[in-house]
Structures are given as structure tokens and as C-alpha cells.
Amino acid sequence: DVVMTQSPLSLPVTLGQPASISCRSSQSLVFSDGNTYLNWFHQRPGQSPRRLIYQVSNRDSGVPDRFSGSASGTDFTLEISRVEAEDVGVYYCMQGSHWPWTFGQGTKVEIK
Amino acid sequence: EVQLVESGGDLVQPGGSLRLSCAASGFTFSNYPMHWVRQAPGKGLEYVSAISGDGGATYYANSVKGRFIISRDNSKNTLYLQMGSLRVEDLAVYYCAREGVPGTNDYWGQGTLVTVSS
Numbered sequence: 001d002v003v004m005t006q007s008p009l010s011l012p013v014t015l016g017q018p019a020s021i022s023c024r025s026s027q028s029l030v031f032s033d034g035n036t037y038l039n040w041f042h043q044r045p046g047q048s049p050r051r052l053i054y055q056v057s058n059r060d061s062g063v064p065d066r067f068s069g070s071a072s073g074t075d076f077t078l079e080i081s082r083v084e085a086e087d088v089g090v091y092y093c094m095q096g097s098h099w100p101w102t103f104g105q106g107t108k109v110e111i112k
Numbered sequence: 113e114v115q116l117v118e119s120g121g122d123l124v125q126p127g128g129s130l131r132l133s134c135a136a137s138g139f140t141f142s143n144y145p146m147h148w149v150r151q152a153p154g155k156g157l158e159y160v161s162a163i164s165g166d167g168g169a170t171y172y173a174n175s176v177k178g179r180f181i182i183s184r185d186n187s188k189n190t191l192y193l194q195m196g197s198l199r200v201e202d203l204a205v206y207y208c209a210r211e212g213v214p215g216t217n218d219y220w221g222q223g224t225l226v227t228v229s230s
Contacts, residue, residue: 001174037215041157048207048220049157055215092157096215100173101147103157 006104012112013083021107023076023093037096040078044089114138114219121224134191134208142186145211148193150204198228
């Protein structure tokens with residue numbers, strides 16, 4: 001199985017400041033169709049995961065533009081330009097290029 | 113509006129069986145592959161199983177292969193997960209999710225809790 005390794009696992013942030021979460025895959029996520037199926041999800045306590053980003057850098061409808069995704073080889077990054085209170089929760093990267101699809105361990109974002 | 117509503121979660125003894133359902137609405141169900149994803153209490157997310165839109169192809173995580181069966185009834189817009197030989201480690205919230213485009217899940221249900229305990 002493809003192992004997705006996130007860092008950090010805990011991220012205390014200051015409101016209005018930037019934040020960055022890294023995710024590394026154990027193998028290439030470039031699918032046979034040329035696409036890279038790397039996604040980012042956000043989950044608040046007691047809620048279902050919500051997709052933020054798909055195919056590395058495409059923001060879902062309704063997702064603020066302070067969220068952005070990027071990649072360099074097998075290293076992926078989710079950046080929040082200015083953290084807001086509603087951004088707290090756990091962020092997961094997920095690869096959909098190889099079955100079984102796999103998630104990272106999750107990064108818990110909290111306000112300092 | 114796309115909606116996915118899971119049901120069927122319950123308390124079951126180790127070795128027992130359970131069937132989960134996921135009722136879909138707001139989209140053409142048969143056009144989309146569907147997934148089951150689970151989350152143990154306080155833990156991360158794990159893909160369990162997937163099925164193609166026509167039901168002809170199925171996929172399972174190694175942890176459930178041979179014990180769980182995924183199926184769908186496109187006439188009823190419903191996804192199922194038949195769970196057998198349940199183990200304590202199967203205790204989790206089970207979510208159904210739509211594969212809107214390849215490689216990702218765009219809509220998720222609210223989840224149903226499966227508790228395996230004697």
C-alpha cells in the first residue's frame with residue numbers, strides 16, 4: 001500500500017498567520033492517465049470529512065482562496081495563507097492513484 | 113442536492129454480522145463509483161471497499177477481504193456493506209462516499225457507528 005506521511009501531526013497556529021502542512025507519498029502518485037490524484041480533506045470533531053483540494057491544487061467550490069495546494073515530486077503541501085478560527089480541526093492528505101486509496105495520519109490544527 | 117445517508121450501525125458481538133446501507137439522492141446513482149471509508153474512535157481514516165457504478169467491479173482493503181462484501185442496488189439508489197466475522201478492530205464510524213471524478217470523493221454521508229464488543 002502507498003504510505004502517506006504527514007508532518008507535523010500537531011500544528012498550533014496564530015490567527016491571521018500562515019500555516020503549512022506537508023505530505024509525502026511512498027511512491028509516485030502520477031496515474032496512468034497523467035493525473036496526480038492527491039487530495040486534502042478537513043474534518044471537524046463529530047463531522048464527516050470535507051474535501052478542500054483535489055488533484056493537488058484544485059480548490060473545491062466554496063473553499064476560501066486562502067487554501068492552496070502544491071507538489072514537488074512525491075512531496076505535497078497544503079498552505080493556509082491566513083488562519084481563521086474556523087480552520088481548526090484535522091487535515092488529511094489522501095491519494096487516489098493506487099488502490100487501496102490511503103490517507104495520511106492527519107494534522108491537528110489548533111489556535112494558540 | 114447530493115445526499116448520502118448511512119444506516120444499519122449497531123452493537124454486535126465479535127464473530128457476528130451486520131449490513132450497512134447508504135441511501136443516495138440528488139444525483140444519478142448508477143453513474144458513480146461508491147466507497148466505504150471507516151474511522152475508529154479518535155483515529156484516522158481508512159478505505160474499506162469500493163464498487164463501480166454498474167457493480168461489476170469491487171475492491172477491498174486487505175483488512176476486510178474475505179469478510180466484507182460491497183454491493184449496490186441502482187434501482188433503489190442504495191449502497192450496501194455486508195460485514196461478517198466482525199472483530200473488535202472493526203469498531204468504527206463507517207462513511208459512504210461518492211467518487212465524483214476519478215481519484216477522489218466529493219460527497220460523504222454523516223456516518224454510522226459499528227460497535228463490536230462482547
